[in-house]
Amino acid sequence: MNDQIEQILGRFADAERDSLIPILQEVQASEGYLSRDAVVRVAKHLNIAPSKVYGVATFYNQFRFQARGKYNIQVCRGTACHVKGSAAVLEALKRNLKIEPGQTTKDGLFSLEIVACIGACGLAPVIAVNGEFHAQVTPDKITRILNTYRRRAEA
DSSP states (O other), X not given: XXXXXXXXXXXXXXXXXXXXXXXXXXXHHHHSSOOHHHHHHHHHHHTSOHHHHHHHHHHSTTOOSSOOOSEEEEEEOSHHHHHTTHHHHHHHHHHXXXXXXXXXXXXXXXXXXXESOXXXXXXOSOEEETTEEEOSOOGGGHHHHHXXXXXXXXX
16 A cells, blocks of 8 residues: 555656645555545645645545545435435435445445436436446335345355
8 A cells, every 4th residue: 555655746846835735646546545644644645734634635525534435325405316215225324334425334345325316317326336227226125136136255
């Protein structure tokens, strides 16, 4: 991991604060998330406080501070999905997985995120698991869907 961060910082050798977001984007693309170590190293490289780096990173919802799970679940909260019950689907996922959006289960199997629109309004409410769409999802279908991925992980 350190080598990858060093390579990224090397490409931004004379960078200043205005390069913070592109650096964070590259680190996250490489590592999958922004670790505490990465935040500290980026701050040192740019000669700014780690709290400033963290403050910028938390402002933008594109940045994560935990690695995604093997199966990343996206819950669409767009208008069509909202009207068709995606709030209840989200609650069922949170209950079943015992995590909040932006978190990963302790076993590293699932992560959960909310997206504004997946672009599959005719399938509402819809969730995507690693890009695989599940249409007309109801809270009652959540356990079955999750168990499908649990079985895949065991195989």
